[in-house]
Amino acid sequence: MRRTRWTKPAALAMGLALVAGACGEADETATDTTDGSTDATTDDTDDTAQTEGGEGAVDYKACEVTDTGGIDDWSFNQTAFEGLVAAGEELGTDYSDNVLESTSEADFTPNIDAHIENNCDMVVTVGFLLGDATAEAAEANPDTDFAIVDFAYDETIPNVRGLVFATEEAAFLAGYVAAAVSESGTVGMYGGQELPSVTAFMDGFEQGVEQYNTDTGEAVEAVGRNLFTGDFENQTNGRTTTEQLLDQGADVIMPVAGPVGLGSIEAIDAAGGADVATLIWVDSDGFESTDAGELMLTSVQKNMDVAVQEAVLAGADGTFEGGVSRGTLENGGVDIAPFHDFEDAVPEEVTTRLEELREEIIDGTITIELTG
Structure with a gap:
């Protein structure tokens, strides 16, 4: 120890x-x-x-x-x-x-x-x-x-x-905004170990993308729901997993893997930076807690x-x-972070809809199914 x-x-x-x-x-x-x-x-x-x-x-x-x-x-x-x-x-x-x-x-x-x-x-x-x-x-x-x-x-x-x-509540909002700003029509995610505290993020994210498609008639695809590196330490695993998602066309990626997610930063930087893809960080506000704020669309804060x-x-x-x-969202225990450098990239109608969705989650109109 x-x-x-x-x-x-x-x-x-x-x-x-x-x-x-x-x-x-x-x-x-x-x-x-x-x-x-x-x-x-x-x-x-x-x-x-x-x-x-x-x-x-x-x-x-x-x-x-x-x-x-x-x-x-x-x-x-x-x-x-x-x-x-x-x-x-x-x-x-x-x-x-x-x-x-x-x-x-x-x-x-x-x-x-x-x-x-x-x-x-x-x-x-x-x-x-x-x-x-x-x-x-x-x-x-x-x-x-x-x-x-x-x-x-x-x-x-x-x-x-x-x-x-x-965390599924805030991740639902993150999935919605990811789908809304995606230019490729594909967004991605991956986890570290397959644990309920990891898959909750992924469930919420995926269902947020589905909500965006329902609202708009679009067909944004969420890939990587069953993709896990098997650890929370190996940044090389994060990089190679992110490269797989980039190869599938994902231009917004959410790693739920602790330090493994730092490999995602490396992969996106090597591929061309924010012009190629952005990240949704988890647990903390990645704009503040990492050195890669220029890649952070938002974060699912716990x-x-x-x-x-x-x-x-x-x-x-x-x-x-x-x-x-x-x-929860209601008591402030979870939330999404500000959009920081990407504030202008998120249309006003999307931010308005996010507030509506927040209230619908809080009042139970929207329920998020957990698989873990």
């Missing part, structure tokens, strides 16, 4: 609040579509990395275990880590040393155990794949709070809050930073409860 210090935490958007849903049993296991609440605890990774706070700092230690992408993935793990750091800043302490990065699934349990041994009050685990390791640790350590991103349990574990997100921050603050003030917290 690897211990890393993050030195440049990005600014956290503080205006969002997730709806804390039922703290009893969740409706589904390991999905992005259940409701509940969160909790957090802080811990340093070794005796030399003690949480330091000034006068008035809260005596609460929150720590984090990442998935295999690492906290510099410009996406999933990084966004969650920013929430941990922001919570520490609000509490008057520094949590930036309290993270263990997993290089493989074999690291999950040892990393969690290391935080518990170092007296973390809360352990935040990041990713669907940590579900089993988190449950085992939580049941063995009932006095420690846990929050897990992208996982909800069938039966509530009293000291675990699942942080899940209806505001994990806010969810993690709220969980940690609940733990610190003693209001933490197990259950599930679900981020």
Whole structure:
């Protein structure tokens, strides 16, 4: 296992609040579509990395275990880590040393155990794949709070809050705008590992394209729904997969693969840049979080930073409860990012329709079918 210090935490958007849903049993296991609440605890990774706070700092230690992408993935793990750091800043302490990065699934349990041994009050685990390791640790350590991103349990574990997100809702909007601006009539997508938290993006994107075709009578094709690289680390896989989509004529591509998506940037740059294709990033606003803003049509944002921050603050003030917290379009837990450099490329009638679709998703007029 690897211990890393993050030195440049990005600014956290503080205006969002997730709806804390039922703290009893969740409706589904390991999905992005259940409701509940969160909790957090802080811990340093070794005796030399003690949480330091000034006068008035809260005596609460929150720590984090990442998935295999690492906290510099410009996406999933990084966004969650920013929430941990922001919570520490609000509490008057520094949590930036309290993270263990997993290089493989074999690291999950040892990393969690290391935080518990170092007296973390809360352990935040990041990713669907940590579900089993988190449950085992939580049941063995009932006095420690846990929050897990992208996982909800069938039966509530009293000291675990699942942080899940209806990413399919925002991805539906992204698919609609992708279809609207495509000049080739083909848009693409691919995933890392085939997990429910990945396929939800792809389901929403594909159905957004279908909605555009229904509205306009066009026949934009969405390709890549069953295309997966099998990992979240290998950028070469992202590049070759993107090249496949470009060869099929896709001129807007959404990688749902964490750092693997950086390979998509390489592929599009090599093919001619934004004149050939644009990207829809996921988890964070890729215009802000990557060095390829000129390629970013928009992003499907999953505001994990806010969810993690709220969980940690609940733990610190003693209001933490197990259950599930679900981020949606309605409560601001998910959304699409601004169009930034492509604002003029999106027709006004499309932006108007996007707002109508947003309301139809929120009020239930539109339902998005999940296959994962």
